[in-house]
Amino acid sequence: MKALVAPAYGPVDRLRIREVPDRSPGPGQVLVRVQAAALNPFDVKLVTGELREMFPVRHPFVLGMDATGVVSAVGEGVSRFAVGDEVIAYAGAASGTIAEYVLVGDGPELVHRPRALPPVQAAALPTVAMTAHCVLAAAALEPGDTVLVVGATGGVGALVVQQAAESGVRVLATAAPADTAYIRGLGAHETIDHTGGDTPAKVRQLHPEGLDVVVDLINAGPALTPTAGIVRPGGRLVSTLYGPAEVDGIVPVYVRMTASIGDLPRQAERAAADRMSIEVAATYPFDRAGQAMRDLAAGRYTRGKIVITF
Ligand SMILES: NC(=O)c1ccc[n+]([C@@H]2O[C@H](COP(=O)([O-])OP(=O)(O)OC[C@H]3O[C@@H](n4cnc5c(N)ncnc54)[C@H](OP(=O)(O)O)[C@@H]3O)[C@@H](O)[C@H]2O)c1
Structure with a gap:
């Protein structure tokens, strides 16, 4: 599969879309085919290595924490999700959402996407x-x-x-x-x-x-x-x-955000019910994800989220 990859710690202009090994779900994991993935300032810090003492990553590192998509396979013991379910996922720094597929735990970091919340807005939501x-x-x-x-x-x-x-x-x-x-x-x-x-x-x-x-x-x-x-x-x-x-x-x-206290289901319901507005500054197609990350790092947008579409 293809993913946006950082080869080593360094500037965001070294990010490339590369082939990486296919992912398959282990026990308690869900494989999601990504429809949209959002960028966060934390992604840039992980790429540059600014936070490497506290949050070390292994290279090649696949970027991205937030996504929406469709469940394409479930691991042993997963009962809340089935193939074809539309979901919102928070993958932290563990799996990387700016990729064709992402692995997410069957926990508070994965919820069904409310029908009223479009994939792009939903992808911008988790973090x-x-x-x-x-x-x-x-x-x-x-x-x-x-x-x-x-x-x-x-x-x-x-x-x-x-x-x-x-x-x-x-x-x-x-x-x-x-x-x-x-x-x-x-x-x-x-x-x-x-x-x-x-x-x-x-x-x-x-x-x-x-x-x-x-x-x-x-x-x-x-x-x-x-x-x-x-x-x-x-x-x-x-x-x-x-x-x-x-x-x-x-x-x-x-504050250190964790999915266990972040209450993603309630946040998604609030957004779906128009009780919380999520501004999306720009969308970029997957093949321009590196440019999107460079624009984020350069502060091109003063407000709203940047979302990658697949
Ligand atoms: N601890 C955690 O668990 C956790 C979780 C999520 C995020 N974070 C961190 O929290 C921070 C905010 O995240 P975010 O996603 O909201 O970032 P963001 O979307 O990049 O927003 C930053 C905003 O701050 C404004 N800004 C920049 N400099 C400013 C200043 N000196 N005074 C006032 N406003 C200023 C920017 O607008 P202008 O361009 O107009 O200045 C922009 O609207 C980031 O550092 C992120 O890494 C931490």
Whole structure:
């Protein structure tokens, strides 16, 4: 079968579509013929090796974590799925979804695709929706809270904004001027222009008392410290990246998404029922998947997901 492959750690311009060994399902596994697969910033980090200490990969490495497709074979002991079922899959970094076929466990990472959710939108869903769910669980928003989402226009951020707004709290969101109307349309009450930098200073001017909750999807390591400075005493700071164990008396919560708590079935149902909008910035055919990854790495799109179609 064909797959988008990284031959070794290095820049994304070395990605190629190559022949790789066919996959076949072992016990508890499902083989899915891929219809659409989404890209995530994490894919780029796995390719470059930026995270190799924490998340080493074996080469040649097949890229991609999210997909939709049709079950083409099931392994021993699989009872929830049968050949021909249409599914949404989260494969993590284990199997690689930018491939003609992907292997997925018969667990919380694999669900039937609701009929009302088209394959392209469904493929864009798993990583960002499950991460948003984990972020919101960590944020523990309460009535009357004000929350700032840094990175609000991205895949995860847009879902955090929508669900936070739906829960009735006041939502501040970072957005470039061109994306202000978009993010307000998702429910944000105030926007902060992050272009030009120093988001914390801009927020402090508007909210000198500090914010109840800040969700930072952008800043890592020491760069998280200025963000911590705009959380009120006793407030909460949630990050999907990493940083100091304690900053200015605040203990940040560092979210690591897992399918076991990500609740993919509920996310898919919400999207299918139009209760959660997934923006797709662009689709690329499989033979241009390398270009899609280069465009992701170059920041060609400021919002929405990039999806590969087969
Ligand atoms: N821990 C986990 O389990 C986990 C899971 C999923 C994702 N993540 C990580 O979480 C991060 C966000 O993921 P994502 O999929 O939402 O990324 P994404 O789709 O690439 O979105 C990034 C967004 O942030 C905006 N942005 C860039 N620089 C900014 C800044 N300085 N201030 C405010 N906004 C800024 C971008 O818009 P502009 O182009 O307008 O700047 C873009 O809309 C990534 O680093 C990803 O690797 C972690």
